[in-house]
Amino acid sequence: MFQTYDSQSNPALHPPRLDALRRELAGRGLDGFLVPRADAHQGEYVAARDARLAWLTGFTGSAGFCIVTPDRAGVFIDGRYRVQVKAEVDPAAFTPVPWPEVRPSAWLAEALPEGGRMGYDPWLHTRREIREMEKGLSGSGIALVPVEHNPIDAIWPDQPEPPLGPVRLWPDAVAGETAAQKRARIAGLLRAGDNHAAVLTLPDSISWLLNIRGADVPKNPVVQSFAIIEEDGRTAVFADPQKFGAEVRTALGNEVTVLPVEAFGVALTNLSGPVLVDPASAPDAVFRLVESMGTDIAEGADPVIMPKACKNPAEIAGMRAAHLRDGVAVTRLLCWLDQRAADLDGEPLTEIDVAQKLEALRRDEGILDISFDTISATGPHAAIPHYRVSQASNLRILPGQVLLVDSGAQYGDGTTDITRTLPMGPIPEAAKRPYTRVLQGMIALSRVQFPRGVAGCHLDALARAPLWSEGMDYDHGTGHGVGAGLSVHEGPVRISRVSKIALQPGMILSNEPGYYREGAFGIRIENLIVVTPVDSSDGRQMLGFETLTLAPIDRRLIDTTLLGADEVAWLDAYHARVRAEIGPLLDGPTRDWLELATRPLAH
Template sequence: MTTHHDRLTAFRAHLATQYLDGFIVPLTDEHMSEYVGAYARRLEWLTGFQGSAGGAVVLADRAGIFTDGRYTLQVRQQVSGDDYDYVLVPDTSMADWLGANAAAGARIGYDPWLHTRAFVHEMRAALAAKGAELVAVAANPIDAVWSDHPLPSDATLIVQSDDLAGKSSAAKRAEIADWLGEQGADATVLSALDSLAWTFNIRGADVARTPVALAFALAHADGTADLYVAPEKVTEAVAQHLGNAVRIHSRDAFAPALRALSGKQVAVDPDRAVAAIFEALEAGGATILPVRDPTVLPRALKNPVEISGHRAAQLRDGVVMAKFLRWIETEAPKGELTEIAASDHLQALREAAGAVDLSFDAISATGAHGASPHYKADAESNARIEPGHLYLIDSGGQWPDGTTDITRVVPVGTPTAEMRDRFTRVLQGHIGIATAVFPEGTTGGQIDSFARRPLWAAGLDFAHGTGHGVGAYLSVHEGPQRIAKPNYPGGGPSEPLRAGMFLSNEPGYYKAGEYGIRIENLILVERRDIPGGTEPMLGFETLTFAPIERELIDVSILTEAELSWLNAYHAEVVEKIGPALDGEDRAWLIAKCAPLGRAPSGNR
């Protein structure tokens, strides 16, 4: 099957043999992951969609592809409108669409290992209202028509030493045991891959760009644990690291183990555990306590070792970015450089500097491609970076001591007045977050407007969150913290920000068909002492150090405080990464970070 239309046709034919009138196709895997291994990329295989959030519903005579505002342009470039309706969420939910389009009596299939219990209940209710039925399948029907379906990765586990983790696995399991005692529970299910990696101080290579391993676990109130992972992935070094308190089982033994917990009180995260886990526990007679995964908040609150490691990783990454930005500034005006060639060069620089991997596939976008916030260049879309356009590069590295994520924009040739105005407003929003001071208990949703106000003043906005959590040599997108509008896709109330959390600071602006702008640094929530203040306060430490393009800044728009912040930031960039550069790279950095003033000659 050479086209996505052919795949859709074959899939529909197979569904008919299973007596199904439709099927729900999510993007995720058995661990509710955002980024998934090649074996789990069923949505991409079927539809062509390569975004990191979305889903599809296939009916016998109609299909829908569901994405949020970040992918409005991308989904139309990658998915055929002849085969799929483009459905924008949350304006229209999958339940709404199914309720409107499923026929009475229809049997709509779903894979219980790929959806939360709440999702299943919502779909079942929507279909019941139409006299239709939601049907669990024992085997995913996409796999039956995916002829070259890849197997799950067989990469071995890697030990994350205590010197990098800052706390031993035994200590973390003891804290989970104490929490279980407080909950009156016997065990908790750990199914999110980053939770497993953090708890056991292990890393893996089963998901591209995210150093995690495919596994499940049961952590018990006595501090022991059962880890369900392919045995061949556990080396002698890993076994010694885990010790006798962690029992190793095959991954296939996980579901039977859940069914064997009769009479036990088991804590399960309803947002991170799939419906099949709940069903197995219920079938075995366990009592389920639906509470948040106990590792989520401790994982988000970085310890001093993790913070120190992240700072070190950021400095190495900043040196790489400085070299790359100087190279782009030199090469791009020649008109021969392509998006993929540019991102490949950046990847090579990171690897040469010691990065283990990228933290995500780089968003290397010129001109109109930059207007798609999650654009990914491929052989067909790969464009030349030519004069007259803006070039946006959003990228990051997985370093052994930290995960980085940075976005910069470079003008190729002379930018227009509009480009400079929009860039400067985005910069003002970025500074608004960087300089925010707020009381304990404040959520990211409450400060999101700090980033948008300069754009709002001009009747503009952007359709993505302002900031996401970041892991410690783990997922580049980590919860529960975020900076976003309360109704931003992802659901649930915004988490109070706490000292020790990493976040991104990345407002943007996107003009469809022309250009995209985003300025992204990583930040750390820290305590702030305010002289004379009576409330415990928090603020942000900026962790990312790389020049912000001076050619795109309209200084006349900036306030004195904003200009002061920018000049101080650039001085710190030179101070922190300058010593690691020499020759032309160092001279370029110093010139790029020279103070900007109010005189016209200082604007550019």
């Protein structure tokens, strides 16, 4: 429900852990070590066993890393976490470093003398990461040294055991394709590229390919595993065999073999090339093992990642159904919050109260789990884009504050992610103009039509332009890919300044511009959208977006003098759709509230 982080939340523990790591490194003849957030699968969320960065530093963000040297320890974080990191790490032991503005290789070149030996765990860094680091260190005399056993594991006495979540089947009717059909499709791609096999290291790729789901990492129903798929479609999965029950094994069939994780390294050394391996996602260790036998490697993207990103009609139908039920839960929450806002002085309401209420409402709609830890943030906490409430940080919501709730759920047919920002009681005038600019950016992206071949980097500015006109911006991407009953953050497609992957029909993304005023408030409005073909009057192949999310967007923070007629028309049409689809599923009082919350803006 909400994060406690156990020992990670105690700042007093981290300097002694840092000292212990330095002693361990000195004993191994190393001058430093790279500590990433990642596990061997490069997922955003990691199991408790793999939370090495949080254990060492206290930083709990979903992206970042630490570089430890004999006299420095830099915690590298991007713009999303520059407020959060200051509250989580001990400034006497760790120095926050703005990244990517400061390159880790440049920082290292200053921190270590020529001849320095910087250790890294080759299972926790991709081949691309290591190449970039080596390129940056070229001429410095500093060497990157792969280590066989992670030194943090050596000093972590109560490190949790590896996860052992049971594997379940994902219904073919919801998947829209059987696992055998998917394997045949990927095998065809391998043959077309003259590759004998592909190594898969992303758990969501493997889960999608085999129509299975798991419970190894929080909120993401993936099966932590590795896999090798051959050009004839036969597939070996490397995971703890205890996860796979008889029903799952029978469904997978004779062409899918389940082997222990320990067998993965041996299997990599027995492959016949060319072998397709993705340098952007596969661990450096995978390349080293394949290369150790002189086997040819064909570097290229994970062959599953694009088929998975382009959802088929059955997957899109499942996502629509999930969003309908989710919209009922979120609408009930918004109605409840309106009622509670009337008496915040008399009856306390906290951030955790909101998160717990929303999860309870979603459970009434049949969720399997939430899709990420709910961001329930009031006042200054809302200015932290990825704030996670804990018992220690839990704030009481005060009249006149802005409340930001970013949340999502995993259903039996899809995954949701939605953000709504609303005033609690009196309207804070200072928030109205930025709120309106954020809304305009979200509407602009919702309405856009674009030719095939356009990428996320081309559309990102549309969502930012209204904010830019006021000298404002936000330090996160505008949209991320979303899985269908899988990870709420899914690659490779994004809407951001750096994403050059062309958008294709069936891709599902978030649309979530924001604005954050440190120490005061934060604003974000988020819907999920799916790329769809659009008719063109001149015959050009065009694309647009269908909005999947169904829940009211708060009207009270809107400065209507800033909106154009087309923006008003979009919002009124969206709210009319919410009334028509969500309204019949609500009880009478909540339906009455929805009628008022979604009435045309001119009224």
